[in-house]
Amino acid sequence: MKSSPHRPSIELLFKRGLGSAEIARRLQISSSTVRNVVAAIKKRGDASEVKKSGRPRSVNTRNTRAIIKKRIIRNDGLSLNRMASQLGIARSTVQSIVKNDLKLKSYKLRRGQYLSDKSKAMRLEKCRKLLQHFQVRRVSDVIWTDEKIFTIEPLPNRQNQRQLLSKDDSMSPKRRLAHNRLFPKSVMVWAGITATGKTPLVFIERNVKINSEVYQKIVLMDNFPDLNPMDFSVWGMLEGKIAGKVFATVDDLKAALEVAWASIDDGYLRRTVNSVKKRLRACVKARGSNFEILL
Template sequence: MLFNDGISTGDIARRLLLPRATVYRVVQQLKDRGHVLELKKSGRPRTVNTRRTRGIIKKRITRNDAVSMNQMASSLGISRQSVQSIVKKDLGLNSYRLLRGQYLTEQSKKNRLEKAKKLLDALKVRRLSEIIWTDEKIFTVEPLPNRQNARQLLSKDEAKSPKRRLAYKRLFPKSVMVWAGLTSEDSRLWNF
């Protein structure tokens, strides 16, 4: 409107508090094309990175954040680089290695608390020198996954959350039982 009223580009820039080069470029577009609307860009249109593909990938990661990008790419029929680009740039997710951590269920936490309370009650009644300390535990031996190859796709906010500590349950886990006993007087230790 200011240009059509015959005001110079310098005065328009001062009134609107804009750089003079910006005002000059807009005025030049108005002279050349008669409008300042954005032109349709040349270039190849998107065929793989579409809203539908991004939605499918997001749903799969939400269901299982340890899904392999290679498997996802082959099932969708697109390249791995396209899947990586969508996951990193569009969804804002990063690939993290699995952390090692102890898996404690709520039931195992309650059991530990009950056993500790019973032990404290027993110590109130007897002297320490009369007690034979024994312990037995069944350790479940499960091979950890290859942490270098097994990955999780998480946002940066979830990178330090407990969600990164995964527990792997096997159908037929191997178990080892360890038993030990100790008295306070002779300090002998028995292992079986």
């Protein structure tokens, strides 16, 4: 219970001979508060608050903390619910120990491309060659190209697309369904960027075979999306600009993509392309492995 801020005043008036009712009237506080303070004065001689020792820990003990720490060391992906169930204690206790005593925080797994030892060696070699190349050539002179399939029904963002409903309505037809057709209509888009500009979007029609007769391109980092600015940044930017929209036709999708593509400014392109050398160095430092944590 929170201590009364009137303790000193109550003590002063009581020692002057005033009764509890008069003290309560003068200070405009409850008589029960005055009686409690007066009882403390009579018992201890003053109204100072006794320091409490606090509720002793019954579950959060040194032994419990040691057990939880050892289990996390063995498996840092262990569920707090499962750990609480196995130890027979509340999840809130486990969470408190993990957060406050062990100073640990839960992080989402980083997404990354699976890389075999052969792929890592290949990446390392390519990155070194490109860094040597960029010592005499400018990274801004490179045309970075790629292609991507867009559908008229983009995948919903399950984290951010929500509804505010009552508990009853949450199980009613009012709750919308995020659905996708099994094979939604789509279009393949080809594009390229440099540090100073971008190509027009090229829409590849269905059943058209992509080969040198359709277009020519030099693949510098094929199969390594974290090293191609089109993959690690630009396509994501374009997707974000049309996110959550459902298009009636492929032509509507194309029109929206062209508007979104036109809105991407040269400043963004320059920053994105200039980040390639930093990524190449990080890849070399990681010996061809995933390197985002080094950026």
